Amino acid sequence: MRAGFPDFRLGNVLATSFTGTLSERQGDPVERIPTPQRLIDWLAVYGLAVDSCTPAQLDRARELREAIHAAATAAAIQDPLPAAAVHVINDCSAQGRAAAVLTPEGERRWRLSSASRVEDALGVIAADAISIIAGERDGKLALCASPTCQAAFFDTSQSRTRKWCDMNTCGNRQKKARFNANRSKNPRPAR
Template sequence: MRSGLPDFRLGAVLATSFTGTLSERHGDAVERIPTPQRLVDWLSVYDLTVDSCTTTQLELARELRESIHAAATAAATREPLPAGAVQVINDCSTRGRAAATLTPEGKRQWQLGPASPLDDALSVIAADAISIIAGERDGRLALCASPTCQAAFFDTSRSRTRRWCDMNTCGNRQKKARFNANRSKDPS
């Protein structure tokens, strides 16, 4: 943890990992990108390196994050996508000019332009959200079974029956709560 800030909760899917920068939405919410520098730090973890971020850009990033969360939640529950959320995602997607390039190791890498690298990074995140919400990738959107979390996550497990956004946090917390509840019921 850097300077007392909460650790990032990282996942394999860019868009849903981005929504995880605000966790415990239905409990004591934890903001994991409270400052512009923390957004820069988070983006660098996903190889979307930008030099700086303004407070206004951080607000735009949070608006995108909440729009992705709203649209992914609606998709997971098979409800209509919120029009405002769709508009924000589309606007961010079309605002950037990032280009996908192939590394010598055969991996995709994003090239962000010099004019507006943060817009380019948000564009990459928005495009990733579009691909999962539109059902273009192998997996399914689901909501975390933790009553305090309920984060949208992309389930790529073989059976598509994953219950937790992250087994190391929400899953273990729920298992521990069940264990303690059962222990308190046992009088022996």
């Protein structure tokens, strides 16, 4: 990772991990892809390596990110999907030229067009969002219980009762806050 930028919050689900490139949405937002190079870095982590990225492509990626977040949030609370978000997701999906390929190890990977365009990578992310929001995958969309985060995440736990988008960040922060609040209510007697 390049110094000077916040770490990526990596997850197992491409589309919701992409929405995590803007975290703490209800507090002091943290932008994790502030530059075109940083988007290139994030895409490479997810096996979607691109050759270059322009500021306009970064803007389009952020527009897709926010559309996925809006649609996933609506789906999680069982509200109608925002038409503008659906349009952006569908448009990005249709503009991408990527193919699913099978590795010798039996895993699916994505092969972008020969030009390795950002639009192809965004198409893969949009297609992943469509499969999640449409309910085609085993899991459930939920919202993080952290009052400063409230990120949409895809819960694949057996009970489908996860509360946090990421236990290592939001979950630990909330548990630590609860522990400290309980300690201040019930201080230990001095010896």
